Amino acid sequence: MRARSLSTRLLISSSIVLLLFFGVTVLVFDAVYRNLSESFIGTRLDLQVANLISASDEEPGGRLLPRDTLSEARYATVGSGLYAQIEREDGDVMWWSHSLTDTQLQLTTRLAAGKRQTRRMRLPDGSEVQALSVGLEWQFPRRKTYNFIYTVAEDLKPYRAELQHIRQQLFGWFAGLMALLLVALAILLRWVLRPVRQVEQEIEAIEAGRANELHGDYPRELAGITANMNALLRAERERLVRYRDSLGNLAHSLKTPLAVARSLASTPQLQEQITRMDEIVRYQLKRAAMSGGTGLGNAPVDVKEIIEPLCAALTKVYAERRLDLQSEIEPNVRYVGDKGDLMEIAGNLLDNACKWCRKQVKITVRTLVTPGTRREGIVIAVEDDGSGIAADQRERVLKRGARLDERVSGQGIGLSVVHEIAHLSGGGVEIDTSVLGGCKITVRLPAP
Amino acid sequence: MHVLVVEDEQELRDSLAAQLKAAGFTVDCAADGVEGLYQGKEFTFDLAVVDLGLPKLSGMEVIKQLRAAGKKMPILILTARDRWQDKVEGLQAGADDYVAKPFHFEELLARVQALLRRSGGWAQSVLRCGPIALDSRTQQVTVNDTPIELTSFEYKILEQLMLRAGEVLSKTDITESLYEQDFDRDSNTIEVFVGRLRRKLDPDNVIKPIETLRGRGYRLSLPRATA
Numbered sequence: 001m002r003a004r005s006l007s008t009r010l011l012i013s014s015s016i017v018l019l020l021f022f023g024v025t026v027l028v029f030d031a032v033y034r035n036l037s038e039s040f041i042g043t044r045l046d047l048q049v050a051n052l053i054s055a056s057d058e059e060p061g062g063r064l065l066p067r068d069t070l071s072e073a074r075y076a077t078v079g080s081g082l083y084a085q086i087e088r089e090d091g092d093v094m095w096w097s098h099s100l101t102d103t104q105l106q107l108t109t110r111l112a113a114g115k116r117q118t119r120r121m122r123l124p125d126g127s128e129v130q131a132l133s134v135g136l137e138w139q140f141p142r143r144k145t146y147n148f149i150y151t152v153a154e155d156l157k158p159y160r161a162e163l164q165h166i167r168q169q170l171f172g173w174f175a176g177l178m179a180l181l182l183v184a185l186a187i188l189l190r191w192v193l194r195p196v197r198q199v200e201q202e203i204e205a206i207e208a209g210r211a212n213e214l215h216g217d218y219p220r221e222l223a224g225i226t227a228n229m230n231a232l233l234r235a236e237r238e239r240l241v242r243y244r245d246s247l248g249n250l251a252h253s254l255k256t257p258l259a260v261a262r263s264l265a266s267t268p269q270l271q272e273q274i275t276r277m278d279e280i281v282r283y284q285l286k287r288a289a290m291s292g293g294t295g296l297g298n299a300p301v302d303v304k305e306i307i308e309p310l311c312a313a314l315t316k317v318y319a320e321r322r323l324d325l326q327s328e329i330e331p332n333v334r335y336v337g338d339k340g341d342l343m344e345i346a347g348n349l350l351d352n353a354c355k356w357c358r359k360q361v362k363i364t365v366r367t368l369v370t371p372g373t374r375r376e377g378i379v380i381a382v383e384d385d386g387s388g389i390a391a392d393q394r395e396r397v398l399k400r401g402a403r404l405d406e407r408v409s410g411q412g413i414g415l416s417v418v419h420e421i422a423h424l425s426g427g428g429v430e431i432d433t434s435v436l437g438g439c440k441i442t443v444r445l446p447a448p
Numbered sequence: 449m450h451v452l453v454v455e456d457e458q459e460l461r462d463s464l465a466a467q468l469k470a471a472g473f474t475v476d477c478a479a480d481g482v483e484g485l486y487q488g489k490e491f492t493f494d495l496a497v498v499d500l501g502l503p504k505l506s507g508m509e510v511i512k513q514l515r516a517a518g519k520k521m522p523i524l525i526l527t528a529r530d531r532w533q534d535k536v537e538g539l540q541a542g543a544d545d546y547v548a549k550p551f552h553f554e555e556l557l558a559r560v561q562a563l564l565r566r567s568g569g570w571a572q573s574v575l576r577c578g579p580i581a582l583d584s585r586t587q588q589v590t591v592n593d594t595p596i597e598l599t600s601f602e603y604k605i606l607e608q609l610m611l612r613a614g615e616v617l618s619k620t621d622i623t624e625s626l627y628e629q630d631f632d633r634d635s636n637t638i639e640v641f642v643g644r645l646r647r648k649l650d651p652d653n654v655i656k657p658i659e660t661l662r663g664r665g666y667r668l669s670l671p672r673a674t675a
Contacts, residue, residue, distance in 0.1 A: 248529045252501045255528030256457045259550035263463035271552075278550050282530065289531065310532065313539040317546070320562050340533055347532030 006196065007189050014185055022174045029170055037159055042118070045132035048072070048152040052084055053136070062088070062146045064138060065095050075099050081155030083107065083129070089147035107151045111135035121153070128160075129153045195222050206233070207336075207375060244340070247289050254281050283413045290341055290421050300334035303365050303378060306342050310350060311363070318354050323361055325354070330366040336375050336447055341421050348414035349382040349441055357384035360436050368446060375447035377427070382441050383434030394431040418443060449564060449607065450474045450625040452496040454484030454510065455526065456503050464497070467553045468560075472587060472600060472607075476628055481505025488514045492624045493521050495564055497556075500527040500538060508541050515542035522563035526551070561585065568611035570672075575610045578670030580649060580657060582610050591649055601626065602645045605638070609658065609668040618665035642666060 004012075051072065056064045064086055074080035075097035085096040085107040093108065100107070104124055111117055117133040131153035139145045198216045205211040213230045258281070262274045311327050335342050346363065353361040361384045368377035389397060398419040418441075419429045427444040434440035451473045455461040458479070465475045476491070478484035481502040488496055488510070496514070500507035511523055525538045525546040535546050544563055547556050561584045565573065575582045579592045587603060589596045598606065608625055609617060619638045642658060649657055659667045 248531070251530070252528040255549040256460060256501075259526075259528075260457060260459040260463070262550040263460060263467070263553060274550060286531075309536050309540060313536045316539050316544060319544075319566055340531065343532040343536070347535070 007186075007193055010189055011182075011186060015182060018178050018181060022178050026170060026174055030167060033166055034163060037163060041130055041154065041156070041159060042132070045118075045130065045152050045154060048082070048084070048154075049132055049134050049150050052086070052150055052152065053134075056086065058138075058140055062140055062144060063094050064088075064148055078102065081157065083131075083153045085151045087149045087151070089113075089135075089149065094148070105129065105153065107131060107133075107153060109133050109149060109151065111149045113137040113147045128156045130156055195219050199226060212237070240338070244289050247285050251281070251285050279413060283417070286344065286413070286417045287420055290338075290344070290417075290424055300336045301339045301342055303333040303335050303342070304329050306335075306339065307346055307363060307365065310343065310346055314350055314354055321354075322359075323354060323357065324359050325350075326360070326362045328362065328364045333365050333367055333378055334376075335378050335445065337425065337445065341425070342445075345418050345421055345443055345445075346380060346382075348418050349380065349443070352414050352441075353382050353384040353386075353438075356386035357438060358386060360385040362434075362436065368444060370446045377444065377446035380443045380445070383436050384438040385434070385436040386438035388433055388437070388439040389431055397431070398429060415441070449494045449604065450476070450492070451560070452476050452478065452484070452488055452491075452493045454478045454481070454488075454496065454502060454507065455499045456480055456501070457499075464553075464556075467557075471557055472604060473560075474604075474626055474628055481507065481510045485510045485513055488519060489517050492621070494625055495521050495560060495567075496523045497560070498523055498525055498543070500525055500529065500534065508538060511538065511541045511543050520567075522567045524556070524559055524563060558585075564611060568613075570611065575607075575613075576673035577610055577613050577668055578657065578673075579655060580606075580610070580670065582607060589649075591655070596648055598645070598648060601641050602648065605641050606645055606649075609666060613668045613670065613672050616661055616665050616667045621665065 052066060052070075055067045055070045057067050059065050066086070072082070074082040075084055077099055078101050080099045083097055083100045083103070083105060085100065086094040087108055088094060091108070096107070105121065109117060109119070111133050113135045114137070115135045117135075119131045119133070121129050121131060123129060131151055133149055133151040135147060135149050137145055137147050195216070195218050199214065199218070199222060202211060202214045202216060206213070213233055214226045216226070218226050255278070258274055258278055262271065265271050265274055307327055307329055311325050315323065315325055350361065350363060353363075361382070364381045364383075366379050368379045370377060397415050415429070422429050422443050422445060425445050427446050430442045430444075432440040432442065449472075451468055453461060453464050453468070453475060455464060455477070456479055461477050461479065465477050468475045476487060476493070478487050482504045484496075484498065484502065485505060487493075498507045498510055502510065507525065507527075511525075514523070522545075523543045525535075525543045526549060527534060527538065527546055528549045530548040538546060544566075545559050547559055561573070565575070565584065573583065573585055575584065581590045581593075582588075584607065589598055589603065589606060604626055605622060608622055622638050642660075646658055649655065655670070657668055657670050659669045661667060
């Protein structure tokens with residue numbers, strides 16, 4: 001599996017951290033608020049009980065009744081959510097608020113004087129009430145004392161609704177805040193990672209051959225890498241040029257003495273040895289001059305600009321035979337790689353075809369799309385109407401220096417050089433029979 | 449046929465010159481690019497053999513400048529660098545063919561003769577005009593299929609006339625392709641050779657192969673056979 005991109009990693013990890021952080025914060029806020037609101041209800045109920053007690057008047061027969069001036073209007077409204085009851089210890093209910101009507105709420109309880117009791121009760125309609133009962137001793141005139149239980153209950157629905165509302169607001173705010181933070185983070189990331197993305201784009205441009213080195217002004221952390229990469233690219237290009245120059249010089253200084261030796265050699269044996277030496281020199285020099293490289297930092301070669309001069313040159317060389325040399329090159333085919341390599345391949349194939357054909361030679365070039373690579377390779381096919389190569393000989397002609405027929409001058413190394421270059425570039429060579437009647441050689445050069 | 453050989457390696461140059469002379473060519477040599485360019489520009493050659501790796505001025509440059517100076521003779525490249533890029537550049541610069549070093553002399557000779565035929569508009573190696581046939585490979589001349597014995601000079605003049613059949617060749621043209629530069633020339637000898645050639649080719653004076661155009665030169669006026 002491919003490693004995730006830096007920005008994805010950072011975004012994922014910071015989202016997880018933010019989610020955890022906000023999650024915990026929301027939970028804590030929620031708990032704190034719930035506690036707070038519950039203690040608030042308790043206080044309110046205390047207050048209501050105290051009000052009720054202070055508004056109670058003694059009635060004959062050891063009874064207590066709230067005064068008519070009791071200011072709490074909710075006691076008088078059915079279903080208002082605030083309920084109260086005064087009960088004597090012997091179970092005789094002195095008074096209950098009008099609001100209790102039809103609620104089936106049972107507030108009666110047993111409680112000793114001086115005790116408090118808090119209860120939660122559920123009404124048939126599903127709503128919950130919290131009730132506070134206080135037991136007290138009341139001294140009537142003539143030293144008569146009775147125990148009373150004051151109970152006040154309040155519906156929790158409004159609180160619950162409030163809590164829910166607050167929670168929703170809390171979540172909303174936090175979610176918004178988190179989204180805002182993530183956006184800010186993404187923007188920051190873009191800014192921080194911009195140099196990295198620039199390197200990536202420049203490398204892509206180099207791969208595509210639009211540039212030959214990294215130009216951007218990079219921060220200190222990247223400058224080392226980019227400077228080294230530029231140096232490497234430059235060194236690689238210069239090395240190849242220098243290498244080829246010295247190989248060219250080596251060739252020149254070896255070939256000329258060989259040519260002299262050939263002109264002086266009197267016996268066929270000597271001639272034969274010179275031919276062998278020449279082939280070894282040619283083959284090894286060509287092999288050494290192959291780039292087989294990635295083509296990084298080289299502009300992609302316009303295939304037409306290579307093939308057409310070659311065809312023109314060969315038409316000139318073989319003018320006497322009046323060959324029909326056709327080229328069929330897909331428009332805008334580009335070869336990402338070394339110009340010299342492409343020229344060697346096409347030159348050797350075309351030269352061979354021109355030697356062996358009767359009249360017709362055809363070269364076809366098209367793009368080769370390899371799945372999973374950004375760049376495209378090319379396929380070169382050269383065919384002729386000569387006698388072709390027998391199926392059982394095909395393997396052998398690709399090998400070094402093999403000659404099937406000495407009749408035509410020229411070196412047997414052509415095809416093996418083609419084979420080597422194709423191999424180095426990760427491609428291959430196939431020999432087939434052409435529709436023209438002769439042989440068809442197809443070279444695949446995939447994108448590096 | 450007058451050939452210019454531009455090659456810096458003395459041994460190779462000498463042996464090339466000797467072998468070309470033995471094959472019936474008139475040869476002048478140059479040892480570097482500047483000398484080669486000078487000779488090529490100043491004198492008339494039927495063909496030039498130019499090494500690409502020359503001191504002072506590269507072979508490529510020599511070819512370009514010769515072409516720029518309007519010289520149209522065929523040029524054969526000798527090259528040790530047999531990368532296609534070099535070959536194509538050489539041919540684009542104006543050369544007509546290339547031979548990679550080290551070469552067999554026979555191969556070079558075949559290319560030279562082919563280039564000469566081509567520049568005279570011939571496609572095949574046996575030149576035929578009317579009943580006369582000349583095989584440049586074997587240097588055999590026949591009239592109505594009867595072999596004719598010719599001296600080296602007679603053969604050279606006939607080859608020249610046949611290669612350019614239909615064109616007028618001045619005495620100077622013929623002299624220049626027969627003699628090396630520092631040779632003492634006498635145009636009367638050409639008249640003598642042409643006279644002998646006429647008698648050998650046409651003893652009964654029926655074919656009349658060689659026309660004399662007064663003040664202008666000679667022309668082989670028999671029709672070319674194309675097949």
